[in-house]
Amino acid sequence: xxxxxxxxxxxxxxxxxxxxxxxxxxxVSEPDGDHCAIIDSVLDIDYAAGRxxxxxxxxxxxxxxxRSLKLDWIIETHVHADHLSAAPYIQEKLGGKIGVxxxxxxxxxxxxxxxxxxxxxxxxxxxxxxxFKEGDTYQIGNMQAFVIATPGHTPACMVHVIGDACFxxxxxxxxxxxxxxxxxxGGDAGTLYDSIQKVLALPDDMRLFMCHDYGPNGRDIKWETxxxxxxxxxxxxxxxxxxxEFIKFRTERDATLDxxxxxxxxxxxxMRAGEVPRDQDGNEMLKVPLNKL
Ligand SMILES: [Fe+2]
Numbered sequence: 637x638x639x640x641x642x643x644x645x646x647x648x649x650x651x652x653x654x655x656x657x658x659x660x661x662x663x664v665s666e667p668d669g670d671h672c673a674i675i676d677s678v679l680d681i682d683y684a685a686g687r688x689x690x691x692x693x694x695x696x697x698x699x700x701x702x703r704s705l706k707l708d709w710i711i712e713t714h715v716h717a718d719h720l721s722a723a724p725y726i727q728e729k730l731g732g733k734i735g736v737x738x739x740x741x742x743x744x745x746x747x748x749x750x751x752x753x754x755x756x757x758x759x760x761x762x763x764x765x766x767x768f769k770e771g772d773t774y775q776i777g778n779m780q781a782f783v784i785a786t787p788g789h790t791p792a793c794m795v796h797v798i799g800d801a802c803f804x805x806x807x808x809x810x811x812x813x814x815x816x817x818x819x820x821x822g823g824d825a826g827t828l829y830d831s832i833q834k835v836l837a838l839p840d841d842m843r844l845f846m847c848h849d850y851g852p853n854g855r856d857i858k859w860e861t862x863x864x865x866x867x868x869x870x871x872x873x874x875x876x877x878x879x880x881e882f883i884k885f886r887t888e889r890d891a892t893l894d895x896x897x898x899x900x901x902x903x904x905x906x907m908r909a910g911e912v913p914r915d916q917d918g919n920e921m922l923k924v925p926l927n928k929l
Contacts, residue, residue, distance in 0.1 A: 639771065643839055645779055645799030650699055651845070651859050654678045654692050657719035657898065658848050660859040661692070663699050664776065664798055671777025672700060673709035674732070675796065675803050676847055679722035679910065683901055686922070688912070693722035697729050707732035708776050712764075713805025713847060714793040715743045717820060717903060718896035721910035733765035734909050735774070737785065737792035740767060746821045747903050750928045753913070763909035768794055786835065788828025789816040795835055801843045802863075807832050808844065811865055812852050814872035815882075819890035821929075825883045832873050840864040900924055 650663040657678060665672035678692040700707055707730040710723045714737065723734045744759040761767045766774070770785040781798040789806040796803045806816035807828065815832060818825040835844070844866065846859045868874055873882060896902070901922050904913055915921040 639784070639797065639838075640773060640780060640782055641797070641839065642780065643800045643841070647776075647779060647799045647801050649801055649843075649845060649860075652692070652695055652699075653849075653857055653859070654680075654719065656680065658850050658857075659716075659719050660846060660849065661696060662803065662845060663696060663705070664801065664803075665703070665705055666777045666779055667799075669777045669779075670703075670705050671708050671779070672705040673711055673776050673781070673798070674700070674707060674726060675711045676713055676716070676805070677710065677722040677726055679720040679725065679905070681720055681898065681901055683898060688720075690722065690725060693725050696722075697726060700730055706777070709774065709781075710734045711796055711803075712736040712906070712909075713796065713803060714790045715740065715747075715903065715906045716806075717790075717899045717906075718848075719898060720902050720905045723910035725910070735766040735768055736761070736764050736909070737783070737794040738767040738769045739785075739787065739792040740764065740907075742791040742822060744907050747907050750821070750925055751904055751923055752925070757908070757913075763911065784831075784834050786828075786831035788818050788824055788826075788831045790820060791822040793831070795831075797838070797842075800839075800841070801845060802835070802838060803845050803847070804835060805847050807835055808866055808870065808873070809846055810849055810852075810858050810861055811869035811874065812855070812871060813846075813849060814870060815886065816848075817890045817893055818886050819893070825886040825890075826879060828886065829873065829879045829882045836863060836867050836873070838863050840867075895929055899929065
């Protein structure tokens with residue numbers, strides 16, 4: 637089924653870079669209206685101290701309020717393993733619906749077991765307001781957005797396309813950064829390659845916005861490129877690299893990578909749509925499962 641492109645719609649995109657996790661969050665708004673979405677917000681954590689703070693989320697909220705925007709959607713491109721989502725905190729202040737890919741149920745099942753979450757943890761995605769499947773559309777004011785299912789990094793990964801702006805989540809990085817890892821539970825390098833091809837099949841001048849950038853080789857942090865640039869220059873999938881070449885490279889590379897610093901708190905919070913789990917007495921509490929990841 638062809639995707640419902642409209643490259644004539646050019647949304648306003650405000651990026652917010654989080655230095656602690658190298659995540660880029662976005663406020664995406666109508667070019668000539670006042671509706672917006674927030675994509676991949678960050679909740680700040682001092683993991684050593686077990687302390688949550690809200691500076692990153694407050695910066696997004698301040699942007700929405702300063703411009704008198706109406707927040708329709710709070711989008712998670714996937715269940716992040718390297719930062720916590722601030723979706724419920726933002727929803728409480730600004731409203732909006734929290735959306736994620738329908739395969740969240742697979743992620744919840746996998747990590748529900750690893751964290752021994754108990755029967756009170758529903759594995760049906762009901763913590764979210766909307767579960768997207770391949771090709772679904774939704775509205776941000778008068779702008780139509782659509783989703784492309786892009787599993788591989790995780791089963792629930794979705795790329796969101798809004799006019800001529802595409803939010804790639806953890807599929808691609810900037811051309812000199814390559815691609816996301818595919819070795820988390822439920823990840824698969826071949827599946828990631830196939831998903832990346834869907835992104836590279838978008839129009840050449842589609843603007844691509846990254847979820848992460850690490851400034852490889854000492855360059856300044858960047859988050860925006862185009863489909864044409866990725867096809868020509870991406871170090872992992874550009875120059876027409878084959879599926880087999882990618883699988884071999886990605887698998888060997890992933891075997892050398894450490895787990896992300898915040899994977900333990902991130903998964904427990906993000907699989908609950910950003911809600912912090914509680915113990916039997918109602919205290920906010922995280923677990924550390926040993927020798928499971
Ligand atoms: Fe990720």
